[in-house]
Amino acid sequence: MIRKQSFFQSFCKICRVLGTSADVNEILDLLIQNVIDTMDGKAACIFLADEEKDIFVPAAEKGLSKNYYHTRPKHARKMVEDILKGGHIFIYDATSDPLAGDCESKKAEGIASILVVPVMVKDKAIGILSLYTSTPRNFTSDEIEFLSAVAEQGGMALEHARLLEQIRENNKLFFSISSKINSSLDVKKVLNIFASEIAHFFDLKALTIRLLSEDKKGLQLVTSYGLSTKYLNKGAISMGRNINKVLDGNIINVKDALSDQRIQYKKEKQEEEIASMLYAPIRAGEKIIGVMTLYSGTIREFTEDEITMVNALALQGGLAIQNASLHLALKDEMKGLKDDIWSHRMWF
Template identity: 50%
Template sequence: MTKQNNYFRTIVKIGLALGTTLERDKILQLIVQGVLEAMGGKAACLFLMDEEKGTYVPVAQTGLSKNYVHAGLAHVKKEIPLLLKKGYLHFRDAASDPGVENRETKRAEGIASILVVPVRVKGRFIGTLSLYTAKVRDFSAEEIEFLTVLAEQGGVAVETARLVERLRENTRIFLDLAASINSSLDIKDILQTLSCEVSQAIGVKAASIRLLDEESNTLKLVASCGLSEKYLNKGPISAEKSIAEALRGKPVVVRNASTDKGVQYKKEKKAEGIVTILSVPIKSKERVIGVLRLYSAVAREFTEDEILLVTALAYQGGLAIQNAGLYLMLKSDMKELKDEIWSHRCWF
């Protein structure tokens, strides 16, 4: 069978798996096995990077021993710009190349050459797919292109699994929040649940909810999750100087909190490990009454879907506040009615 036929069969096999299963890890393992079957070599490994957690881990591999030590995240970050520029990295003699980490480990593992291509999702780098050979080897443009196609299929598998998991998680969050609103009129408990749920769902460091005090024109903290007491007690938040646009009803993303002119307490945010902030308005009857803020520990681009989700959850928070307010009004009206009836008991 020709090399081209091997490539075609591997791509078709993985494509069919993508259309018939939602199990991410199963597809990724199929990809690394397909790399060895079609290209030959000693081993293959697919890595995914999570900057938020500071990890760069192998999620699928074949042909490597349990004791083999992969390169760390710090080393990988140095190689990413060149990898993205060229589209691949080729270490012809990994045991002696100064650009390779853990050379002694690779020599002991019997690794000679390494070919690395990026794994991307919608153009965003999320990991790498690597092929390891037992003999020093050069790779043709066709081989590099084939490995790149498999890496792209890996990106599709990761993104599909993420979307399905996000859909499930979003459904769970809305159900939990609806149940909380339905079963409790303690607005602080409801907003505390909201802040923790949304930070977990979006995968950020922390979240907070502040409501507008119109008399002092400041934002009062009513709920938070993931922030230290020292940071929370840093001082008053001005509605004019901070997130003014969010208070006008629009989501706002501050990409670098330590340099943005509209951000208060820059030093405190840097000490807390806050880099990017997403602020969305909390509304009650179309009137903005506060903001829900998410804090990321790394520079981050929030997707349109993520911003829509956070905005929808903020609306749920506004609905909970509105319901609690209506209940208190009704309770007050009922008390006045009872007092009125009791004062005229002589009528009966």
């Protein structure tokens, strides 16, 4: 009963900080310290999975010496999958169990047992929380449940911090693009800026903007970023089902461009090192006037947040094109008006 009360008090303390602090480092430090204190641990660490490199990277830790080297196992996805199957991983003797990895380093650090649980965000494991003890021990179901609940709170804190940072970065991008668009009415210059800004923001390999031809039977490239001349000259873009769906207002998310049956020019994409793609419609008012295509050099499934952002940016691009077009039309009308006025003057 006393142990459960200790868990409850510790968890309440964590929840209070989550409600009053937006500093993710402060929150994670508190989580780690509470885990150590409440579970009589030697040390604890939250690792986040680097999906591209497939390794674990420490995000917050306490109780380990500066000399201790965290092994960064490859196949982090496999380890997370193994943890999810049983809900946790338990190593009774980290100095001899191969599952612990680098047993000599753990022995020198004075680590005996390890308990590992997943850090979850929206039903997805984004990392792990590890507790280390100085003496060999087994863990009760209450202790495992407490550590899992703390890991869940850590996931919530990390997601909250990510969302806040994403909002800040989104605002910066919109401000940057808007200010640069407003500084010029040269549509080609505007779209070149637009393409490079978005490509850098989403860490893309490349980006293209294609607009519908006057007869609406084809797409014409108006700007590109990051693609070779050879790739751009590969051939015409077919107005097939894929493109027509985009022109109907749909986003097309292509996780693997080399195996997706909807994708043209697979050989050329492989040579260009294109792995994933995202197609977004470009709107001007009520009309869809073109397609913006994002290219990733690594296999990537764009998230809902990213897709929402791309949609908003494609709309902003459409408005920029519309504004530039109206400016050109106005210039032509003004020229015609001046010519007309001059011809009337000839009558006097």
